[in-house]
Amino acid sequence: MSCVTPLFSQPAHAERLFVPFMNKESQSNVIVSVSDFGSGQTCPDQFTNSLSNTNLFSLETQEEVRSAFSKYKLVTPTRGPSGTILVDSFKTNYQLKIYNKVVNSEEIISIFQYTNRDGRELIKYGSGLWAEYRNASNDGYNFSFNRTGVGTQLGFGEVKNNKPSGVFVRFEDMHPQGISWSPKDADFIDSRLSEYRQYTNGFVLGKFLMWNVNNGNLLIKAEYTAPYDWKKNLLQPK
């Protein structure tokens, strides 16, 4: 059990809904039609949280996401995706002060070059995995594995000219690994789409959807009608 039963529904008398955890004042060009962070609202078929949902993903993107699942599971700081060679690798160390504690963090950043085409992979390896695939035009995608309490969260975002453009999605594999965690043990066979955003030129523009992965209900459905700087307006915990 969770120690709490979350309830995010906003007051019934509210005239308009907002995306939670985001600066309210920044949401004048955001149309929120669903914002229910309890068990959510029944999800219309067109927004079913599935990678195979063609209302959300082109066939090309579907294939790209699927291949990324397996592509990055087995990479290491010295072994890149198939067809690449290691061209550079270095460590970074930095300190974070959280909860009145100083945390030392270390990441290994490796760059791999494709041998059969003009493309490269930048892969950060540490508490999770972050990967950037770019072709010669700086198009490609970003990819991440991050550990959660319920398993592994996969992030995938299309990139054009080195900026988020296209879809950005997150999946939860719902496969807890226990005390230790490794990307190679992530299991995305039954993973569930949890978040969907549409980006243009680095800004959110278009749909933003979140689902309750336990029941597939919609938690939030919003339409961004103007370019929106997501990171700038994201509220962080105090």
Add this chain to the structure above:
Amino acid sequence: MKKIFLSIGLMLGVATAFATTQTKTTQDKPWRVYLLSDVQNKTGTTYYKDEVYENAWGNFEADDDGGTSENQTWVNYNHFWLDGIGGVGGEYNNWQNDYWDYQGNHYGSAGGMTGNITWDETGYGEEIGLNNDGTTITGFTNSRTVWGRIGNEHCNVSDPVNQTWDNDYSAWDDDNDRGSQHDTYTRTADSVWHVQTGGKSIPGRQSLWQFSGSASEILDKRAVPQFYGANMREITNKTQIALGSLGNLKADGNLWLTLPDDVEKDITPTVAGKDFFTFSVGGQKYLSHYEVFVRQPYPNYPNDVTWYGPYGPPLGWPVYNLSATDAGHAWWKISTEAPMDIVSQYTTTNCSRWINAEAGYGPRDGEASIDWWSFFLLQGFNKQGPGKVYGGSAGVTVHKTYVISFQGKGAIDGVNHVENLSNIPGTWDTGYHNCVHEVVIIGKTTSVQLPLSDTTPEGFGFNLPPDSN
């Protein structure tokens, strides 16, 4: 798997290697049941005189074939063995035989030796003997370790012999036989066994111990280790056997009790009224633990701050996973290695059901909720509802284990608290009485101090101190 370390008694006629170090290494200091010392001192003398004298009468003639023989021996054996140091000892064996024939001619011989014994801390060593003729001999007793000399015994015996005789054999000879025997024999020996309880010297920490033992009275006063062939009588009433100052064994041969950590106690078996007996003694420490489990919504926080790229972390990060509706959870387990039938002797059946069981505290299903939106942003906006004790949870991401007492702000107090909480769960409250609070409260009940600087499972898991012993 638990092991009970026993000093196998020599009553089994087995040469036991008492040098075995009996330790367990899961604590700061290992515990052990061990032979601390052994002291023996034996002194014996014999004087035997027999005279055949002429007593011709009747049908027999004196034939002047009498004579007098005297035999004397002087024996001493002593040693002192101390754990960690080694031992020293000495032996002294002298003898003399004399014979005078009827004409007064003397025939005689004498011999003997003295030996010096040294053993190192492992029990190995040597004996250097000096014969009376000036020659030396090494290991003349054919035993170079101390272990063959130690009998796990208490001995305080005296066995003197004083007798005279005068036998008239003239019915078929002219020789009569008269003489005397005067022996002295005293032997004292004491093997001392101790327990070092190990662990940390934390005031109030008491761990559960099981001791067992046996004893057999030795009926042959002059028996010495290894007591081969000696007549013995087992002490079948175990309650007659006391282990040092700990108390007497129960009828089943066991003694269960709690002892402070990091102390040393005498556990040498004694049997009231018995001057000569061999014994065995063993002990087992049963550790108790307070285990803390946490499922953090984002276990890698804060190391994951750079892993979300231009998209930023998920909404609710790091205290709440919105899509998985997971705010995390904290729960506990009070565990002990002790057998449940023994645990039940220290508490009620209802309370002991919480031993070795994962449990946690939360709001009763559907009867409380939290506005995480407000909690997250405003910090301190609380929701309340009826509380409940649940079983454990899935998806642990942090697991810490702390050694605790069995009694005295330990496992027993802990399960008693959980039983009370189960009966009167009170009000669950995000700010003042949630799962994290109860883990901390039960920790305090079992003398484990856990930080309450952050009452979210995320922060709580992050701040937990490392495992302790």
